[in-house]
Amino acid sequence: MSSSELQRNRAVLPMSTVRELTLLTDRQIRYYEQHELITPKRGKGGQRRFSLNDIDRLLQIKDYLDAGDSTADIKELFAKAERKNQQQAGVDSSLRRSLQDEFAQIARFNNH
DNA sequence: GTTCTGACA
DNA sequence: TGTCAGTA
Numbered sequence: 001m002s003s004s005e006l007q008r009n010r011a012v013l014p015m016s017t018v019r020e021l022t023l024l025t026d027r028q029i030r031y032y033e034q035h036e037l038i039t040p041k042r043g044k045g046g047q048r049r050f051s052l053n054d055i056d057r058l059l060q061i062k063d064y065l066d067a068g069d070s071t072a073d074i075k076e077l078f079a080k081a082e083r084k085n086q087q088q089a090g091v092d093s094s095l096r097r098s099l100q101d102e103f104a105q106i107a108r109f110n111n112h
Numbered sequence: 113g114t115t116c117t118g119a120c121a
Numbered sequence: 122t123g124t125c126a127g128t129a
Contacts, residue, residue: 015115026115027122045129047115 008056011041011049018050022058029058035071037061037078 015026022029032038033048038057040048057078064074 025122027124030116031122045115046117047129 008052011051011054013050013052013055015048015050018055018058021055022062024058024062032058032061032071035075037071037074 013021015029018024018029019026029038033040038050038054038061040050040054043049061074064077065071069077
């Protein structure tokens with residue numbers, strides 16, 4: 001996982017910031033969390049701490065909702081996208097191994 | 113002052 | 122979803 005990717009998962013934003021960035025009410029944001037569309041971390045006093053990825057998810061949620069999808073639909077859409085990403089990660093790592101093997105053989109050939 | 117949970121017209 | 126109550 002890249003460094004910038006980790007930073008996007010840094011849960012540091014308070015409700016007030018998320019409200020302004022997404023133009024959603026805190027009532028809506030809490031509602032989406034109840035339906036497991038987002039899973040913010042909790043800080044001192046049980047206050048929610050959102051990451052940039054959470055912001056992104058919320059913006060997507062807003063679009064899907066406008067498109068007429070239910071919260072259950074959206075949850076499944078996210079799950080499906082996640083499965084695809086993991087699948088792609090598997091393809092990528094397997095491709096990396098193949099290339100490494102090939103380079104190793106080439107190096108062996110050149111030394112003989 | 114801000115955020116949280118639960119509840120209800 | 123909005124909003125009000127009672128907290129932390």
